[in-house]
Amino acid sequence: MTSRRNVLFIMCDQLRFDYLSCAGHRRLKTPNIDRLASRGVRFTNAYVQSTVCGPSRMSAYTGRYVRSHGSTHNGVPLRVGEPTLGDHLREVGVRCALIGKTHMTADEEGMERLGIARDSIIGVRIAECGFEPFERHDGLHPSTSYDPDPAYDTYLREHGFGAANPWEHWANSGEGENGENFNGWLLVHADKPARIPEEHSETPYMTRRAMRFIEEAEAKGEAWCAHLSYIKPHWPYIVPAPYHAVYGKADIQPPVRSEAERLLPNPIFEAFQQERYSKNFSRDEVRETVIPCYMGLIKQIDDQLGHLFDFMEKRGLFENTLVVFTSDHGDYLGDHWLGEKYLFHDVAVKVPMIVYDPRPEADGTRGTTSDALVEMIDLAPTFLDYFGGKAKPHLLEGRSLLPLTSGERTSLRNFAVSEYDYSGDAARLKLAMPVSDCKLYMITDGRFKLVHGESLEPMFFDLRNDPGELRDLGREPSAASDIERLRKMLMRWLALPNNRITVPDEWLTEIDDKIGHFDPIIGSGVLIGYWDEAELAKQQEARRRWLARRDRK
Structure with a gap:
């Protein structure tokens, strides 16, 4: 190269x-x-x-x-x-x-x-x-x-x-x-x-x-x-x-x-x-x-x-x-x-x-x-x-x-996710859904696939035994535990979006050593939560010792 x-x-x-x-x-x-x-x-x-x-x-x-x-x-x-x-x-x-x-x-x-x-x-x-x-x-x-x-x-x-x-x-x-x-x-x-x-x-x-x-x-x-x-x-x-x-x-x-897909299908599928x-x-x-x-x-x-x-x-x-x-x-x-x-x-x-x-x-x-x-x-x-x-x-x-292209035996993730907003489709009118609720999510762990939507019953497929996805198991009691497992994975994913994009994680973790030894705010002129002068003096001394160790290094 x-x-x-x-x-x-x-x-x-x-x-x-x-x-x-x-x-x-x-x-x-x-x-x-x-x-x-x-x-x-x-x-x-x-x-x-x-x-x-x-x-x-x-x-x-x-x-x-x-x-x-x-x-x-x-x-x-x-x-x-x-x-x-x-x-x-x-x-x-x-x-x-x-x-x-x-x-x-x-x-x-x-x-x-x-x-x-x-x-x-x-x-x-x-x-x-x-x-x-x-x-x-x-x-x-x-x-x-x-x-x-x-x-x-x-x-x-x-x-x-x-x-x-x-x-x-x-x-x-x-x-x-x-x-x-x-x-x-x-x-x-x-x-x-x-x-x-x-x-x-x-x-x-x-x-x-x-x-x-x-x-x-x-x-x-x-x-x-x-x-x-x-x-x-x-x-x-x-x-x-x-x-x-x-x-x-x-x-x-x-x-x-299959003809079975048209018999009592999930409402969003039917729409x-x-x-x-x-x-x-x-x-x-x-x-x-x-x-x-x-x-x-x-x-x-x-x-x-x-x-x-x-x-x-x-x-x-x-x-x-x-x-x-x-x-x-x-x-x-x-x-x-x-x-x-x-x-x-x-x-x-x-x-x-x-x-x-x-x-x-x-x-x-x-x-x-x-x-x-x-x-x-x-x-x-x-x-x-x-x-x-x-x-x-x-x-x-x-x-x-x-x-992965280098051949390392590693796994990037445990699941994959996709999203679709159907508020601009006729399906919203057929299902009488408010615009705010017209969000569909798919999550798969490679073996199973769950399709989740607000106020909708789930669609669920066993990809190993049904790779053509011809049988929706969303209503099957035997699939309930796997449906709930994937649903919890999806809910956790939804709860953790990456919205802090202006600073990296290091902006927070670079003060970990200070946090472990003294209040890192000490020295900034901001004093939060101290009871009296003695408690403040103790923290100020801890800061001086930490700075001295850092300078020696």
Whole structure:
């Protein structure tokens, strides 16, 4: 390794943990992601902190649980003052750049209250999760860019794909034989090729932009962290040719669901089964139309990562670059009679996570899998650790993964937690719940999984004996003791948020020696609780003796 280190942080959007060939998918081939797994560690129990884009990503970028950073739903701003990955890495001299999506909503009101201009350097950092926005692209959402090259919509217009919204009209719509436009938002059109030529579609474009950033940073001799954040295979489910025709009905895995899941289900489960997206994805016709497209989107990502990895190989970047491949959440795709991702079955809350660690200490774990419980919040402390930064446990609630990639026999945690605020969903109305009570929590110890919500009966699964999570044991008397055990673990976790973020634990513990010998306030002019002059004099003498011993040392 060289002395200068880099990080490539690749995140897909809505990619299931089991839709990779290295994770056991029988028909989908992802040789380039598999190649990364053969050089690193593939974590098989990686959980996100929320099953919706914004909160999950804010946890990834802050290293903090949703209950701590407060961005509880898409559109809820990450408040001013929440330190992020970019902030931590800048402290150790690392250029931290975004190439793609964050789903970040800026705290405009907070910035205005503090007099921070949106277009100032500080304002941009606050508004972009601490990243330098080399190329932000959230698709449907507004994009911004520090880079002189055009953003994706402008790029499309300059290449002859003009429209009021070229992202939707060209990159995410289909075209009929007579030039008619097929709306890519509609699931029925998922089997059609996108109107855009493949080389101009989102995934290749953003891959090229990542290579451009790396070239620029390398030319300047900078240590860098590049967050390549693909917007796919998230909907709209449409992919350009030839990827629209790579997979078909025969390649679809059977849905993981049972009729028993629709008989007297938990009320929150039933409410989400009644959503439009769930009713449609419960139909075989929809799955047979959409899933081959979803697989094609993943295949396109894998092919582009092949180009990126070849680019890195030619420049020797695998010698000093930590590479992480993951996703912000999964996708039900009709499993459990659900669409989208909002509940906590593994297909939604568990994600692929592959970590390639170039250090010699990691040679013994190359090509292995780990079943350790890891969380999305572990990535920020991992990157800080890799760059040699000081650990910040009072602030970063995750744990560095480097001990695991180094082969140390250690356990990072006894349980993993995820959260979802369903106050913006129709489920709140169906259940007649107040907004303040619409919080769902999942906790798993790797063997069992509990889903807990205020005023709701629990959902509970035995992951060892029922890995498909087809039987909810929440009403079973035989599960009561394990339900209560996990509930107590969850309540303890909820009672201990990391809210003191301005000073580390050492700020408190560094006076432990003084506390053991005398009142550390003595000498400050503040006298609390003393009875008389004699008691005060005794403490003052103890202080003088302690100072003398310290000076002799």
